[in-house]
Amino acid sequence: MIISSRKKNEELLQALEGKGKVFLVGCGACATACRSGGEEEVFAMQEWLQSTGRDVTGWVVIDEACHIMRAGRDLRQHRAQVEEADALLVLACGAGVQSMSSSTDQRVIGALDSLFLGNIRRFGQYEEKCSLCGDCILNETAGICPVTNCAKGLLNGPCGGLEEGRCEVDREIDCAWHLIFERLKRQKRPGVFARTVPAKNWGKVRKPGRHKIKS
Amino acid sequence: MSHLSEQLASGRFVVTAEVAPPKGIDLQEALSCAEGFDGITAVNVTDNQGANMRMSPLALAALLVRRGIEPVLQLTCRDRNRMALQSDLLGAAALGVENILLLSGDHARFGDHPAARPVFDLDSVQLLQVVRGLEEGHDMAGRPLRGAPHFFAGAAVSPEAEPFELMFQKCSKKAAVGARFFQTQAVFDPHRLERFMEAARPLGVPVLAGILLLKSARMARFLNEKIPGVRVPAHLVERLEASSHPLEEGVAIARDMTACARTLCAGVHLMTLGMEERIPEILQG
Ligand code: SF4
Ligand code: SF4
Numbered sequence: 350m351i352i353s354s355r356k357k358n359e360e361l362l363q364a365l366e367g368k369g370k371v372f373l374v375g376c377g378a379c380a381t382a383c384r385s386g387g388e389e390e391v392f393a394m395q396e397w398l399q400s401t402g403r404d405v406t407g408w409v410v411i412d413e414a415c416h417i418m419r420a421g422r423d424l425r426q427h428r429a430q431v432e433e434a435d436a437l438l439v440l441a442c443g444a445g446v447q448s449m450s451s452s453t454d455q456r457v458i459g460a461l462d463s464l465f466l467g468n469i470r471r472f473g474q475y476e477e478k479c480s481l482c483g484d485c486i487l488n489e490t491a492g493i494c495p496v497t498n499c500a501k502g503l504l505n506g507p508c509g510g511l512e513e514g515r516c517e518v519d520r521e522i523d524c525a526w527h528l529i530f531e532r533l534k535r536q537k538r539p540g541v542f543a544r545t546v547p548a549k550n551w552g553k554v555r556k557p558g559r560h561k562i563k564s
Numbered sequence: 565m566s567h568l569s570e571q572l573a574s575g576r577f578v579v580t581a582e583v584a585p586p587k588g589i590d591l592q593e594a595l596s597c598a599e600g601f602d603g604i605t606a607v608n609v610t611d612n613q614g615a616n617m618r619m620s621p622l623a624l625a626a627l628l629v630r631r632g633i634e635p636v637l638q639l640t641c642r643d644r645n646r647m648a649l650q651s652d653l654l655g656a657a658a659l660g661v662e663n664i665l666l667l668s669g670d671h672a673r674f675g676d677h678p679a680a681r682p683v684f685d686l687d688s689v690q691l692l693q694v695v696r697g698l699e700e701g702h703d704m705a706g707r708p709l710r711g712a713p714h715f716f717a718g719a720a721v722s723p724e725a726e727p728f729e730l731m732f733q734k735c736s737k738k739a740a741v742g743a744r745f746f747q748t749q750a751v752f753d754p755h756r757l758e759r760f761m762e763a764a765r766p767l768g769v770p771v772l773a774g775i776l777l778l779k780s781a782r783m784a785r786f787l788n789e790k791i792p793g794v795r796v797p798a799h800l801v802e803r804l805e806a807s808s809h810p811l812e813e814g815v816a817i818a819r820d821m822t823a824c825a826r827t828l829c830a831g832v833h834l835m836t837l838g839m840e841e842r843i844p845e846i847l848q849g
Contacts, residue, residue, distance in 0.1 A: 503687040504687055506730070506737060508793075509667075509725065509792065509793040511725050517671060517793065546690075
């Protein structure tokens, strides 16, 4: 899921400058799961906004804020409250915020910072394991992604900063290449070490991304 | 043919040193440092070393060429994508720079621009392949070049990194894709250097041992903490700590490592960090 975290009050106050009436939007999917934009957080935001002297005209938690049509439909159901507001404050990832901004010309303000596509270890502890590079090498790297887990995204083995299996960028974390090496050894196969991996095709990461799955 | 490649081919013990481009455009210090070297075959020009932003090493390397000093241009993958790397390489060749040292580069997080987006579009192995392609007359996209460059391309290795086998597989890859010389990360442990050389000898790539002049125990501790891939063993830190003339002790340590390199390696790369006048003493080893 998409891991996100609430922006600092200071930054929110700046974005909300002059906006006395606010409509709140949360997201029932990722932002609920990582407790940045679920019902509870929407209520907490409402209280905080009121404490700054603002009115909350209404709120909605959309099932999946990234679902453009659904987001638009849910907003229409709250049309009066939305229209009464000076701005919509959206507690969802950047994709969710943009479902809103493509559904209304009202001022839309994002309340979260979107961090990464994360696996959950336990609540509050998330690990980025895939950065959606469009050209997956996992089958050769014993299921450990060097594009994401190596601080430099190297494809042909560790850099000179490897030290006792730890990463130069953070001695608390394992060097991804060390993990790959160890697991391939246990699997008794050379995997990615058998060849020189050519430069990555970043052309596969099309920006802006548009994708239709052919059936 | 560069002097560096000729001397390595002839089997003469080679000595290289390094100079950092200035932060700013005042070149006086860098140039007088490079001009002051004595008995040195080539001078490395570092590339935003430690991820600290400085003048382009290509500019300083070209200025050294004009002054008759042979540079080794360091080029990292941290700050340039594949297009920038290729155009800098072509530019370097056009300016008379032949020796290059291709590096991944320290992560931007260590330097003075920690908010920079690190590039790492290529890794050092891929960059070596790119260099070979340019020499063969085509770019990475396979397009022909009008005038192919000629380089003497080297790569970095870290003989003391653990696990050894993992570090060494990368080293073999570098040899396989055409590294013509290896320059090691600063080494302090003769046994580890020996182990590395035993493994590396069959690759047939000459090795320059990195010798770093330690000035004090404080500096040694700083290196251990802050500089990736550099490990000063505890007994050397203690030796520096105990000495009333730590710099003299540091020179002695560097001299011993140089003596060790003479028996094992094709040469040394000296990192003296502002203490260039001590080089003759270090080379007595
Ligand atoms: S290589 Fe890594 S970043 Fe790319 S798709 Fe596979 S897991 Fe994701
Ligand atoms: S130490 Fe390992 S994980 Fe860290 S940057 Fe180097 S190769 Fe990548």
